[in-house]
Amino acid sequence: MFCPKCGSILLPKKEGSKKALVCSCGYKNTELKDTRINETVKDKGQEVEVIDDPDISTLPKTDAKCDKCGHKTAYYWTMQTRAADEPETKFHKCEKCKHIWRDYN
Ligand SMILES: [Zn+2]
Numbered sequence: 001m002f003c004p005k006c007g008s009i010l011l012p013k014k015e016g017s018k019k020a021l022v023c024s025c026g027y028k029n030t031e032l033k034d035t036r037i038n039e040t041v042k043d044k045g046q047e048v049e050v051i052d053d054p055d056i057s058t059l060p061k062t063d064a065k066c067d068k069c070g071h072k073t074a075y076y077w078t079m080q081t082r083a084a085d086e087p088e089t090k091f092h093k094c095e096k097c098k099h100i101w102r103d104y105n
């Protein structure tokens, strides 16, 4: 989307719970209801966590309670996220409802 005032490309911006498109000239479009803004943000690598969904048939299982369905067995794996000097993040995937969550510990 382009700025109707100056023709520059509008940049997606989150303002609280609202989404807006802003331009460097000061123009702001807050009427946005377009979900494509999420893809734009993802492309820029900002604050959107991309969790690869591994092949669960190869994953070990562990005792972990699912927030969504309360099932007590989940698959788990670890993954290097963000900077390489940060510790690996552990992910769980519910055996029953396939909900994925991460373990911050
Ligand atoms: Zn503009």
Ligand SMILES: [Zn+2]
Pocket: 066, 067, 068, 069, 070, 071, 094, 095, 096, 097, 098, 099
């Ligand atoms: Zn579940």
